[in-house]
Amino acid sequence: MGKRKRQRLGSNLTKKQKNHLREFGEQHPFHDEILEKAAPAQIVDLADSSEQSDSGSDVESGIEQMTAYQHLCSTLKNVAEDQDSDSDSDSESEFEEVVKETTQDEEEEEEEAEENDNNEIGDKNDQEERDAFNKAETTSSTTGEELAKNEVADSDEIENDNDLETDFTDVKNEAKFCLESNLFGDESQGESEEVAYVNSFEDPFKQHMDTELEEGDVKTITKVHSTTQSKVLIVVPFRETALRVVQILISLLDVKDKLEVSNKKRFKDEYGSSPEDRPPNLKRPEDYEAIFAGNIDDHFRIGVAILRRSMRLYAPFYSSDIIIASPLGLRTIIKAEGDKTRDFDFLSSIEILIIDQADIYLMQNWEHIVHLLKHLNQQPHEPHGVNFSRVRMWSLNNWSKYYRQTLIFSAFQDPQINAIHSKHCFNYRGQVTVSNLPQTGSICHVVMQLPHVFQRLDVSSFADLPDARFEFFIKSILPQYREAVMSHTLIYIPIYFDYVRLRNYLNREEVNFSHICEYSKKSTINRARYHFLKGEKPFLLFTERFHFYKRYAIKGIRHLIFYELPTYPHFYSDICNMLNPENRGDEATWTCTVLYSKYDAQKLTRVVGAERAAQMIQSKKSVHLFVTGEDS
Known part of the structure; x- marks a missing residue:
């Protein structure tokens, strides 16, 4: 082989260019020098990566050492396949070390070349061949690093494509704020939240019913509130029946004769009766005497608030725990659709509905009962000062009707009374009917x-x-x-x-x-x-x-x-x-x-x-x- 005259790489670089080469692994673009003779292009065929065919097009090398280059590429390729995501940082550090060593060798060679200009031509050629080999080694390491990075990038793209829904759907966090799955505010639900999210297309109330309550959940239920305070609604036909109900409540609560009852005198005056009100010498059957005894006014409503040591009669409906009213008394406040003065928000949180003497309502106006049942457990139109952060989740979801307990008492069975069970009673625990079948008519x-x-x-x-x-x-x-x-x-x-x-x-x-x-x-x-x-x-x-x-x-x-x-x-x-x-x-x-x-x-x-x-x-x-x- 003849001697090749080529300007040594790095011999004409300034100190600034050398520092740039040491730090970035390439020459500064503004100080690129055009060589007198362009190095021949080197084409490398890679067996397993078709996308990396252009990686070796810019390699400038005078002497090609194919054996060492192929060995280096195969070594880097195996490392890129076996290592995890931390291999990127390791490869970069290796790359910087190789560049640094190459630069130091070039500086030493430059100094030796300046001192020994008159050395033999054979030594100069050997030094040139060694420099070319080092340059080829640096270039091959750069190419191998690019191949490894491309392979890691391709694997990342595949993983990103497969996990596209996971990246944009936060299953755990979204389940935490889902009303259907986060029923009691428990933040540590674990895998149950993911299952609830996956089954979000099922009936939310069914999911709610399938949820098992723990002791902490039961304690939470007793501490939260509803949209309104009224929980019990007792429907009775006459004022005399309402008087008896209040007297029973007082007898149950006044255990040690220390219960204070507000507005008791007013209540007795309005709901009581005197013997003078009954017509003299009036003879009627026994059933008539039992039904129409006392005050038989059928237009009334009264709120009862139960405190620790007192009972307040005539309490406002939104401050009452129990509401006692007749169908007509409720109908006059619920009114018809379109009336601006109508109000039925106090019926939104009724948990116990008692319809007493339902057979008498067939003789009054059954339409009032149907109208009342249609307006029970509806979402209120006004907040009425409620703290929504303490309201039960099933109440916010308008599921109160599934928890309402309805008690109907009647002297006999009738199709209209039975229709209440099928059309207006939705308790998730089911229904129970107790009746006496008459054997003799x-x-x-x-x-x-x-x-x-x-x-x-x-x-x-x-x-x-x-x-x-x-x-x-x-x-x-x-x-x-x-x-x-x-x-x-x-x-x-x-x-x-x-x-x-x-x-x-x-x-x-x-x-x-x-x-x-x-x-x-x-x-x-x-x-x-x-x-x-x-x-x-x-x-x-x-x-x-x-x-x-x-x-x-x-x-x-x-x-x-x-x-x-x-x-x-x-x-x-x-x-x-x-x-x-x-x-x-x-x-x-x-x-x-x-x-x-x-x-x-x-x-x-x-x-x-x-x-x-x-x-x-x-x-x-x-x-x-x-x-x-x-x-x-």
Whole structure:
């Protein structure tokens, strides 16, 4: 090989350029020198990395040592594959050491070259070859470092692509602030929070129910508040019942006769009664005396606040623990939709609802009960000074209805009362119904010898029942009683709307009749009773609510038509026992007709008994006859 004349790398560099080369591993771009002869380009083929083909294009080397270079590259490649993320910093430090050693060697060579300019040509060539090898080694280390960094970068990109959702979705932290998963504010839930987040598409209330409470959670529940203070709502029909409820509360709380009751005198004056209020010589049945005893005003509401050693009556609803009210009293404050003065936020946190004597509300106005239930446990429109940081999470989530306990007490079962359970009771623990099935009906209490004809209506749906009953009555029943021998007929109608419909029809047909309802004046009642007794009016329309509130004895009855089975079973025997013979042999002409359908199963059971009611509903015959009396 001939001698190659090449300017030594680093021999013409200034001290500043040498420091830059030592620190950065490359020459300063503003001081690059153009060599007289460009070094040939070196192309390196790498087996496993196609993206790194350009890494060796800028290598400037005079003598190529392929064996050492390949060995160095393979060594660096193995290190980059085996080491973790800390290998980057180690590679950089190795790179700086190599550059530093190379620079020091170049400085020493420069000094020796200046002192020994007249050395032999062979020694100079050996020094040049060694410098070239060192430069190639430095360049190869730089190339290997770039390969290792590229491989680490590629692996990082793959990991980033696979964990894209994890980078932008903080499962743990987001679960901490999730209302569905963070129910009691426990920050140390661990893996349960991640599971709750993953199952966020399930029913949140179901997740809430599946959460097991610990002792700390139970203690937390007792310390937090609700949106409003009122927790118990007791619905009673009359003021007398409210008086009894308050007296029971006082007796339970006043253990040592140290309980202070505020506004007690005012409460007794407004809710109590005096013997002078009762009409003299008024004789009524026992059930009437039990229901209408005392103050029977049905428009009232009162708040009761329970303190440690005192009870405050007439407390504002938003400061009361217990609210005692009638359906009408609540309806006048809830009012209708669109009224600006309506208010029902105090019902948002009711946890115990007690509906006492529910059967009496059927005689008052059942719509008031339905209207009340629709406005229970709704989100309040105003904060009312509540500290929301202490409100239960399920209360903020509008789940209060799932925790409300509803207690309904009634003298009997009725479809409208049963509808409360299916439409307005959502307690997650379920429902319990306790009822007494009557084995013998009230028909057994009829003392008069009387034939009872039960005629069944076949209808496809409950919605069609009122129309089907009306059509059957005017086409099949009424024509039989239009004759003169069928006068003195009393038509018992439980529902007021059916009463109005039938009254309007008889007026259009110009039928001679009288009518009595709960809204009739006393003079109208006396006149109708007199005309019916004398036979001047062959028909008398008689409503159930009038009989419930008045219990008047109607004289002159010879024929009975029950347009529908009565709500109270004893009303059936009461009406039948009103028949009183004026002359001997009148019993032979008495009749009683009852209309019923399969949707009246509960009412029919209370009248004829459970066994007979089942046979009458399932029988292929639509007409059934019963005869009562001493001689039957």
